[in-house]
Amino acid sequence: MTIMFEVLKQTGKARRGRLTLPHGVVETPVFMPIATKGAVKTLSSQDMEKLGSQIILSNTYHLLLRPGFAGMKKLGGLHHFMNWQKPILTDSGGYQVFSLSKMNKTKEEGVVFQSHIDGARIELTPESSIETQLAIGSDIMMQFDDVAAGGADRERHEAAMERSLRWAKRCKEAHLENSKFQIPISKMEVGISKSENLNLKNNELPSLSPNPFPFQSNLFGIIQGGTHEDLRERSLKGLNDIGFDGYAIGGLSVGEPRAEAYRIVEMLADKMPADKPRYFMGGGMPEEIVHYVRNGVDMFDCVLPTRNARHGTLFVWNADPDKWNPIEGEENSDFYEQMHITNEKFAFDESPIDPFCDCETCKTVSKAYLRHLFQVGEILALRLATIHNVRFYIRMMERIRECL
Amino acid sequence: MTIMFEVLKQTGKARRGRLTLPHGVVETPVFMPIATKGAVKTLSSQDMEKLGSQIILSNTYHLLLRPGFAGMKKLGGLHHFMNWQKPILTDSGGYQVFSLSKMNKTKEEGVVFQSHIDGARIELTPESSIETQLAIGSDIMMQFDDVAAGGADRERHEAAMERSLRWAKRCKEAHLENSKFQIPISKMEVGISKSENLNLKNNELPSLSPNPFPFQSNLFGIIQGGTHEDLRERSLKGLNDIGFDGYAIGGLSVGEPRAEAYRIVEMLADKMPADKPRYFMGGGMPEEIVHYVRNGVDMFDCVLPTRNARHGTLFVWNADPDKWNPIEGEENSDFYEQMHITNEKFAFDESPIDPFCDCETCKTVSKAYLRHLFQVGEILALRLATIHNVRFYIRMMERIRECL
Numbered sequence: 001m002t003i004m005f006e007v008l009k010q011t012g013k014a015r016r017g018r019l020t021l022p023h024g025v026v027e028t029p030v031f032m033p034i035a036t037k038g039a040v041k042t043l044s045s046q047d048m049e050k051l052g053s054q055i056i057l058s059n060t061y062h063l064l065l066r067p068g069f070a071g072m073k074k075l076g077g078l079h080h081f082m083n084w085q086k087p088i089l090t091d092s093g094g095y096q097v098f099s100l101s102k103m104n105k106t107k108e109e110g111v112v113f114q115s116h117i118d119g120a121r122i123e124l125t126p127e128s129s130i131e132t133q134l135a136i137g138s139d140i141m142m143q144f145d146d147v148a149a150g151g152a153d154r155e156r157h158e159a160a161m162e163r164s165l166r167w168a169k170r171c172k173e174a175h176l177e178n179s180k181f182q183i184p185i186s187k188m189e190v191g192i193s194k195s196e197n198l199n200l201k202n203n204e205l206p207s208l209s210p211n212p213f214p215f216q217s218n219l220f221g222i223i224q225g226g227t228h229e230d231l232r233e234r235s236l237k238g239l240n241d242i243g244f245d246g247y248a249i250g251g252l253s254v255g256e257p258r259a260e261a262y263r264i265v266e267m268l269a270d271k272m273p274a275d276k277p278r279y280f281m282g283g284g285m286p287e288e289i290v291h292y293v294r295n296g297v298d299m300f301d302c303v304l305p306t307r308n309a310r311h312g313t314l315f316v317w318n319a320d321p322d323k324w325n326p327i328e329g330e331e332n333s334d335f336y337e338q339m340h341i342t343n344e345k346f347a348f349d350e351s352p353i354d355p356f357c358d359c360e361t362c363k364t365v366s367k368a369y370l371r372h373l374f375q376v377g378e379i380l381a382l383r384l385a386t387i388h389n390v391r392f393y394i395r396m397m398e399r400i401r402e403c404l
Numbered sequence: 405m406t407i408m409f410e411v412l413k414q415t416g417k418a419r420r421g422r423l424t425l426p427h428g429v430v431e432t433p434v435f436m437p438i439a440t441k442g443a444v445k446t447l448s449s450q451d452m453e454k455l456g457s458q459i460i461l462s463n464t465y466h467l468l469l470r471p472g473f474a475g476m477k478k479l480g481g482l483h484h485f486m487n488w489q490k491p492i493l494t495d496s497g498g499y500q501v502f503s504l505s506k507m508n509k510t511k512e513e514g515v516v517f518q519s520h521i522d523g524a525r526i527e528l529t530p531e532s533s534i535e536t537q538l539a540i541g542s543d544i545m546m547q548f549d550d551v552a553a554g555g556a557d558r559e560r561h562e563a564a565m566e567r568s569l570r571w572a573k574r575c576k577e578a579h580l581e582n583s584k585f586q587i588p589i590s591k592m593e594v595g596i597s598k599s600e601n602l603n604l605k606n607n608e609l610p611s612l613s614p615n616p617f618p619f620q621s622n623l624f625g626i627i628q629g630g631t632h633e634d635l636r637e638r639s640l641k642g643l644n645d646i647g648f649d650g651y652a653i654g655g656l657s658v659g660e661p662r663a664e665a666y667r668i669v670e671m672l673a674d675k676m677p678a679d680k681p682r683y684f685m686g687g688g689m690p691e692e693i694v695h696y697v698r699n700g701v702d703m704f705d706c707v708l709p710t711r712n713a714r715h716g717t718l719f720v721w722n723a724d725p726d727k728w729n730p731i732e733g734e735e736n737s738d739f740y741e742q743m744h745i746t747n748e749k750f751a752f753d754e755s756p757i758d759p760f761c762d763c764e765t766c767k768t769v770s771k772a773y774l775r776h777l778f779q780v781g782e783i784l785a786l787r788l789a790t791i792h793n794v795r796f797y798i799r800m801m802e803r804i805r806e807c808l
Contacts, residue, residue, distance in 0.1 A: 037780040038773075044784060046768055066780055067751070067772075074752050075772060083768055347471070348478050364450055364487055368471075368479060369442070376441040376470055379783055380448060 004218060004245060005277045009404060011327055013269065013296040016404035019277060021087040021139040022217060023079060024054075028277065028298040029404075031289070031397045032057040032089055033390050034306060037066070038082050040390065041306050042383040045084040051359070051387065052394045055087040055139070057301045060132050061096030064122065065115050069132050077137030087139035089301075091281075092129045092171075092222075094145045106146060108163070126170035130219075134178050140218045142248065143171040148226060150254040157226035157251075164224045165238040172242050175219045218245035220279060226251055227260045229267055236271055246277040249297075253283030262291060269296040286315065286396055287333035290326045293400055300397075305389035310382045312342040312374050315392040317356040326396075327403045336392070341385065346371045359391035360384075408622060408649060409681045413808060415731055417673065417700040420808035423681060425491040425543040426621060427483060428458075432681065432702040433808075435693070435801045436461040436493055437794050438710060441470070442486050444794065445710050446787040449488040455763070455791065456798045459491040459543070461705045464536050465500030468526065469519050473536050481541030491543035493705075495685075496533045496575075496626075498549045510550060512567070530574035534623075538582050544622045546652065547575040552630060554658040561630035561655075568628045569642040576646050579623045622649035624683060630655055631664045633671055640675055650681040653701075657687030666695060673700040690719065690800055691737035694730045697804055704801075709793035714786045716746040716778050719796040721760040730800075731807045740796070745789065750775045763795035764788075 009016040017028040033040045033048065035058045040048055048056060063072055067081075075081045078088055094111075097104050101113035101122075110125030124132075129144035145164040148157045221239035225231030239247060249268055252261045265280065269292075272278050279299035280292050289300050305315065316339050317324075324335050339353070349367040361370070361384040373381035413420040421432040437444045437452065439460045444452055452460060467476060471485075479485045482492055498515075501508055505517035505526075514529030528536075533548035549568040552561045625643035629635030643651060653672055656665045669684065673696075676682050683703035684696050693704050709719065720743050721728075728739050743757070753771040765774070765788040777785035 037776075037782060039777060039782045039784045042783045042787070044764075044768065044788070046764070062780070067776055071751065075754070081770075081773055081776070083770075083773070347475065350479070350484075360448075360450070364448065366485075366487075369485055369487070372441075372471055372485070373443060376466070378441060378443045379446045379786060380443045382783060383446070383787065384448070 005275065007274070011404050012294065014294050014327055014404055015296055015298055016401055017277065017298050019087075021055075023085060023087045023139050026054045026087055027401055029289075029293045029397055029400050030054055030299055031393045032299065032301040033393070034059075034301055034303055035082070035084075035088075037062045038078060040386070041310065042379075042386045043390070045082050047387065048084065048390075049086070051391050052398065053086070053390070055089060056084065057089045057091065058136065058138075059096060060090050060093035060129060060136065061100065061124075063090075063136060064093060064124070064132055065117050065120075069128075069135055072132070072135040077135065079137055088137070089140040089299075090133045090136050090138040090142065092142040092144040093124050093132065094129070095147050097124055098147050098149075108166075110144070126167040127174040130171050130174040130178060134217065138217055140220060140246065141171075141175065143168045143219065143221050143244075145222045145224060145250060147251065148224070150256070152226065154226070154228055154231075157224070157228060158231055161224040161231050161235045164222065165235065165242075168221050168239055168244075169242050171219060172244070175217075179216050220244055220246040220248050220277075222248045222250040222281070223268060223272075224251050227256055227264055229264065232264055232268055233271065236268060240273065244276070246279060246299075247272050248279040248281050248299075250281045252280070253302075258288065261288075265292055265297065266295050272296075285333070286336050286393070287331065289393075289396070290400070291331055294327060294331065302393075305393045306386055308338070309385035309389040312340060312381075312385060314339045314341055314353055314385060315389055316354040317392070320356050321395060321399045324399060325403050326400050341367060341371050342374045343371070353388055354392075357388060357391060357395070359388050361388040361391075409679065411678070415808050416698065418698050418731055418808055419700055419702060420805060421681065421702050423491075425459075427489060427491040427543050430458045430491055431805055433693075433697045433801055433804050434458055434703055435797045436703065436705040437797070438463075438705055438707055439486070439488075439492075441466045442482060444790070445714065446783075446790045447794070449486050451791065452488065452794075453490070455795050456802065457490070457794070459493060460488065461493045461495065462540065462542075463500060464494050464497035464533060464540065465504065465528075467494075467540055468497060468528070468536055469521050469524075473532075473539055476536070476539040481539065483541050492541070493544040493703075494537045494540050494542040494546065496546045496548040497528050497536065498533070499551050501528055502551050502553075512570075514548070530571040531578040534575050534578040534582060538621065542621055544624060544650065545575075545579065547572045547623065547625050547648075549626045549628060549654060552628070552655065554660070556630065558630070558632055558635075561628070561632060562635055565628040565635050565639045568626065569639065569646075572625050572643055572648075573646050575623060576648070579621075583620050624648055624650040624652050624681075626652045626654040626685070627672060627676075628655050631660055631668055633668065636668060636672055637675065640672060644677065648680070650683060650703075651676050652683040652685050652703075654685045656684070657706075662692065665692075669696055669701065670699050676700075689737070690740050690797070691735065693797075693800070694804070695735055698731060698735065706797075709797045710790055712742070713789035713793040716744060716785075716789060718743045718745055718757055718789060719793055720758040721796070724760050725799055725803045728803060729807050730804050745771060745775050746778045747775075757792055758796075761792060761795060761799070763792050765792040765795075 007015045007017045019026040032055050035056045097111050100116050104113035112123045126144040133141040144167050146160040148160040221244035223235045225235045277298045280297045346367040352362045354362050411419050411421045423430040436459050439462045501515050504520050508517035516527045530548040537545040550564040552564040625648035627639045629639045681702045684701045750771040756766040758766050
């Protein structure tokens with residue numbers, strides 16, 4: 001077993017690192033586009049590869065509903081299903097259970113909820129979350145956690161944090177127990193063809209076989225505690241005692257003032273293990289990512305580039321990113337702006353969306369044409385905008401790494 | 405001026421031909437995918453090129469609403485706007501005025517209608533249809549015609565056919581008058597950059613400049629008359645007397661029994677000028693296209709491949725198309741079938757959509773994955789299905805040409 005995470009270089013608190021995962025190497029700091037239901041909205045796996053994505057994030061909750069746990073196993077895992085051969089990180093399902101499902105009930109054992117699709121009763125526990133993530137074939141799994149709502153009081157935050165710690169321990173045990181028996185996560189690497197491994201003609205589940213890989217899947221703990229520093233510290237300490245392959249900061253980017261999130265991340269990053277990857281969950285704007293990188297965070301995911309794209313809001317460079325130094329000097333958000341492409345002023349603007357961008361959209365269409373596609377409701381608009389925004393975030397991380 | 409249409413070879417009544425147009429050469433028989441509002445739904449111009457499309461069809465009515473006549477001129481034509489350098493055929497706007505607009509009123513002069521988008525009052529006449537198609541920069545323009553509804557009686561068909569003939573004459577005159585003054589249809593070819601040619605900083609329309617091209621745009625007449633053979637014959641004779649660059653069969657594929665359409669096409673194709681391209685408008689299923697080719701038709705368009713794709717219905721080969729001879733032997737529809745990809749039976753089918761297809765979809769995803777994308781409502785599903793269906797139709801025409 002080789003090193004899973006190496007810090008290659010440190011500039012101030014910022015780290016240039018490398019994650020070695022079952023499906024390949026990820027250079028950090030890294031941004032992970034979100035393939036919610038097994039696809040980054042509007043894009044194919046081949047598109048993601050062209051855009052330079054090293055790793056994608058997918059949502060256990062959505063995949064648990066469709067194609068389902070048994071379905072995912074039968075299909076040989078998400079890599080094979082979506083024809084994506086690079087690493088995948090999966091969340092635990094916890095967050096969506098609370099935000100999307102109907103009638104969820106949380107007990108110490110886990111959460112019982114009704115599918116928002118067909119009302120089916122599903123139970124998600126730390127153990128079943130891990131088993132589902134193993135069926136997906138994740139390179140990095142997240143612990144199942146109890147998530148306090150954005151405006152929750154200290155008492156609720158404390159209870160959620162404490163329960164998340166107990167669940168973290170159960171996740172760790174389930175992961176240890178299961179990781180010696182899992183579906184081969186990349187059949188290509190070991191030369192086992194689909195048909196040899198899975199009998200797809202009948203409805204039997206594939207038998208589990210010992211994992212032949214030198215790299216195991218990885219399990220990350222999630223630090224909770226809202227904006228309460230003492231709760232965050234207790235959460236971190238508890239997770240540390242259990243021991244994880246990486247540590248995530250959860251429960252931020254949920255509506256709190258930016259300064260509050262900055263305060264918690266700055267406080268935490270100094271105390272998080274230096275030899276493990278640090279992952280800020282679910283945020284944020286480009287300048288926030290730069291800020292967190294400068295404070296020692298290594299991994300990011302966010303719906304903003306894809307969601308904003310579908311609403312016609314594009315991230316564009318204000319100057320050549322190759323001359324931008326995100327690590328030195330004062331922090332600011334001058335390096336980019338948000339362009340609302342549906343604005344009337346672009347109706348006859350034949351220049352590219354972003355002259356500094358190297359994506360397919362910027363190389364092939366004008367602002368006027370993209371605006372027209374949005375105006376007339378063409379689906380192509382969503383794709384072209386998404387391609388650009390995802391490329392913006394990935395290019396931003398490339399530039400951050402160059403400057404580290 | 406070189407030859408615009410050549411019949412290279414004839415097999416029975418079927419013709420292997422070549423159209424030489426301002427934006428390039430089109431090998432016939434040809435299928436033209438439909439870029440209704442300036443994009444083939446879900447696909448970019450680059451996608452269309454990869455799929456082997458030689459020519460696309462766009463709709464004057466939709467472009468007249470957005471970006472509008474002045475807008476289209478200011479944007480330098482549709483080729484430049486959508487970054488598509490191959491030929492474009494445009495319809496006249498007539499059909500959509502009747503099917504989509506609110507409160508249309510037809511007079512001898514033309515049609516006054518309200519935009520279905522914003523209620524704006526717009527007048528479309530034979531002259532303004534031609535001017536709009538010139539602003540679009542079409543390689544092939546269609547005459548403006550009066551379209552009788554599918555179930556109309558003989559009297560209405562006769563009146564619509566007679567009016568269409570009068571309008572055909574006005575279109576021909578407008579085309580002759582305007583074709584010496586038009587926006588250069590491909591700036592790339594004459595090395596005039598956009599900025600030299602069009603002042604985009606203010607709101608002035610570009611001045612019209614003499615057309616420097618060796619190939620003029622082409623104008624096709626449309627044969628009307630419903631399923632009445634005598635009306636069709638009178639229509640054809642009238643158009644012949646005016647003289648067009650090609651002749652289209654309009655007003656079929658509107659719900660009539662297939663045998664009726666076959667009867668009209670067989671009757672007409674024998675009488676249409678042999679030295680001009682013949683275009684069957686708006687149809688149809690693969691076996692219908694084969695039938696029309698075998699009866700001497702050269703050009704086709706149809707919404708079926710793109711529309712069916714978006715509903716999860718895929719055209720798939722039943723056997724290797726390279727071994728299929730569409731020209732010899734009995735006609736049948738055994739060479740393909742329609743696959744409803746959302747069917748439960750494909751949930752775990754990891755085979756490609758169509759093992760005989762060379763498209764990106766068939767090369768990269770399984771039936772199970774494409775079904776999943778439809779099930780969970782991912783936009784990517786529409787794109788992947790469209791890529792396949794468009795490729796099916798284009799491949800079909802490639803094979804037809806190989807066998808001629």
